[in-house]
Amino acid sequence: MKHRSMKISVLTIMFSILIVSFTANEAIAESVPEWVKNNALWYGQGNISETEFLNAIKFLIDNGIIVIDSTEESISEVMEATIIIPNGNFDVSSVGFYSPLNLEINAGTTVIWANEDSVPHTIQSQDEVGKVIDMFNSASLNTGDRFEFTFEESGVYNYFCSFHPWRVGVVTVK
Ligand SMILES: [Cu+2]
Structure with missing residues (x-):
């Protein structure tokens, strides 16, 4: 039970990261695939491993659905x-x-x-x-x-x- 609630709070943090990114670019938020949403749900329910969940997040980053802000890099150029x-x-x-x-x-x-x-x-x-x-x-x-x-x-x-x-x-x- 304790283990489960820890997982849910990790999930909450992941969702708040997603929300920040999606607020910045609502058009891109539309393109989160169903399977990623399902992965998030299953992860919260303890049905899939953390690795599988993180792979889903990695998919979002690799495909430009989550955009990592690289402002710092361009300033130092x-x-x-x-x-x-x-x-x-x-x-x-x-x-x-x-x-x-x-x-x-x-x-x-x-x-x-x-x-x-x-x-x-x-x-x-x-x-x-x-x-x-x-x-x-x-x-x-x-x-x-x-x-x-x-x-x-x-x-x-x-x-x-x-x-x-x-x-x-x-x-x-x-
Ligand atoms: Cu000269």
């Missing part, structure tokens, strides 16, 4: 993108363009410029007519140095190198 300043970038006659030349990102992405050239460079943000503006402006970056900036708002952002002003690039934030 870091959005980063890298622009390479390639070897030969300093040379006006070379093809050493920034890679990529026009980087497309989502708002909130941190862009990292990595100097892989043999000489120092800078990254200076420009307005639409090429004037330097105080937005993202690096110090002199030696070979192997990195500079980063996080773009919070959508728009088209131009930049260039103050040592090699023919080197221009674009960051497009969607």
Whole structure:
């Protein structure tokens, strides 16, 4: 008798979990199969094992009927993108363009410029007519140095190198 009442309270807890999920998504609640409902009933009556009951719950999770909230995971996801300043970038006659030349990102992405050239460079943000503006402006970056900036708002952002002003690039934030 004691054993039985413990089982029923476990069942009550399971049902409250189901109710929370179903309140969040009523449309999905419609799709709980009859056999799962029967399993819950039989489990409460002591007719099936706990393993069988848990397998029924697992079925609901595997088939997306119970949706496990994964908010925490997506918050900790870091959005980063890298622009390479390639070897030969300093040379006006070379093809050493920034890679990529026009980087497309989502708002909130941190862009990292990595100097892989043999000489120092800078990254200076420009307005639409090429004037330097105080937005993202690096110090002199030696070979192997990195500079980063996080773009919070959508728009088209131009930049260039103050040592090699023919080197221009674009960051497009969607
Ligand atoms: Cu440069």
